[in-house]
Amino acid sequence: MTVIKLTTQAYCKMLLHAAKYPHCAVNGLLVAENQKRKDGQPVLCVDCVPLFHGTLALAPMMEIALTLIDTWCKENKYVIAGYYQANERIKETRPNQFAEKVAARIAENFSEAALIMVDNSNISMGCYDPAISVFEHHDNKWKCRDASIDCCEDWSEAQKIMSALLEDRSYDSLIDFDNHLDDLRNDWTNPEINKSILYLC
Amino acid sequence: MASVSDMYDVTWEEMRDKLRKWREENYRNSEQIVEVGEELIQEHASKLGDDIWIIYEQVMIAALDCSRDDLATTCLHELKKQFQGSHRVKRLAGMRLEALERYDEAFKMYNDILQDDSTNTAARKRKIAILKAQGKSTEAIRELNEYLEQFVGDQEAWHELAELYINEHDYAKAAFSLEELMMTNPHNHLYCEQYAEVKYTQGGIENLELSRKYFAQALKLNNRNMRALFGLYMSASHIGASPKASAKVKKDNVKYAAWAASQINRAYQLAGHGTKETKCSLKAVEEMLESMQIMPS
Secondary structure (H helix, E strand, C coil), X not given: CCCEXXXXXXXXXXXXXXXXXXXXXXXXXXXXXCCCCCCCCCEEEEEEEEEEECCCCCHHHHHHHHHHHHHHHHHCCEEEEEEEEECCCCCCCCCCHHHHHHXXXXXXXXXXXXXXXXXXHHCCCCCCCCCEEEEEEECCEEEECXXXXXXXXXXXXXXXXHHHHHHCCHHHHCCCHHHHHHCCCCCCCCHHHHHHHHHXX | CCCHHHHHCCCHHHHHHHHHHHHHCCCCCHHHHHHHHHHHHHHHHHHXXXXXXXXXXXXXXXXXXXXXXXXXXXXXXXXXXXXXXXXXXXXXXXHHXXXXXXXXXXXXXXXXXXXXXXXXXXXXXXXXXXXXXXXXXXXXXXXXXXXXXXXXXXHHHHHHHHHHHHHCCCHHHHHHHHHHHHHHCCCXXXXXXXXXXXXXXXXXXXXXXXXXXXXXXXXHHCCXXXXXXXXHHHXXXXXXXXXXXXXXXXXXXXXXXXXXXXXXXHHHHHHHCCCHHHHHHHHHHHHHHHHCCCCCX
């Protein structure tokens, strides 16, 4: 089964989104480079697009976001490779029906799509453990992948940078699709945060 | 550690006014409230007059949000001293217990308030909040419905109910709750728009048509509501392409969708101002709209 890995940028932006709205559920998409992969090579999610916070389970804005980001992906030779969600309650780490539906829709276009649930209780300033669980599609069900498989391309780099971003309160400037809909000038590709991450690398 | 007033070059009056704005508009920017409020309390308490009590309450709740039990306890202590035996303060004590996940003790505290005063809505709502925090959504929904039978005009409660139903994927009941809100707030474009989203999610041609109507209504109430504009585009496009729609309905909806698309493009152009990043966005939107162009059959 193909393994999904995240770059530091993808991992950090995802967690910054969760950190920006601690009292809400948040969700978003993960994108990978659209290229032929050799057998056994992992799918590398290079970036993350934070989508919504608050009430997630409504269709129209999700459809707009998927279509718009799909178009953006095509221009940048990316493909939507995954969906992440952080639930409202700290102890709720399983995907709900809506998450499974969106992930299944993504999988129609990209068979190795992953569904990632953020483990809220593992988010800390020190970032001691990866705060995510990866679910993969087997026999029409989403099953949680073994937690011992490394989810990040370079965990120690991701850990160090994530910690620095949290200290800096970079999440204050993270833009998600909801923010974009509130004011079209808000850029959901988050170029400033991308620059900060690159700078810290 | 630099003080807020130094870092942002603000006076204590400006800090107090900011807190008031956040309080009146129900913002949940707890980290900022704690930063500003803590300094206000520590450095300028004597200048605040009677405002200080409501500020203690606001800062205490924000402190709970930020796991600052030390600050929350200080605020609670001052409020208890000033307002002995107050139910409002007792509710805050209960919220602190909730924040520490001592739900049974919090529950008991709220029941004590209700025994004294069975009409205390704040205590009843906190009990429902505990159920929600414990993941007991079905019970929370049941209790909230019972509460609303008695307190039919509580907007906040109706909205909470709608959101609980949406999270449980019970869109029909969510729609019903939003209908209550729209009836009492016919000029609120956000309720209209959220109702339209629920109808769209329910699916089926009738719901799509309703959803289009309510997106249009939301747009009429606020012509800068982008969600309503996008929603109008999506619902009209789907109806225009639906095999179940009559030829006339399809034709009309294709027109609505085309209008919405041009408005969306215009909105992005206005926002663009020529920066490189927003140019990308505009191009992506144009391409998306083109690719979704429904040709009238």
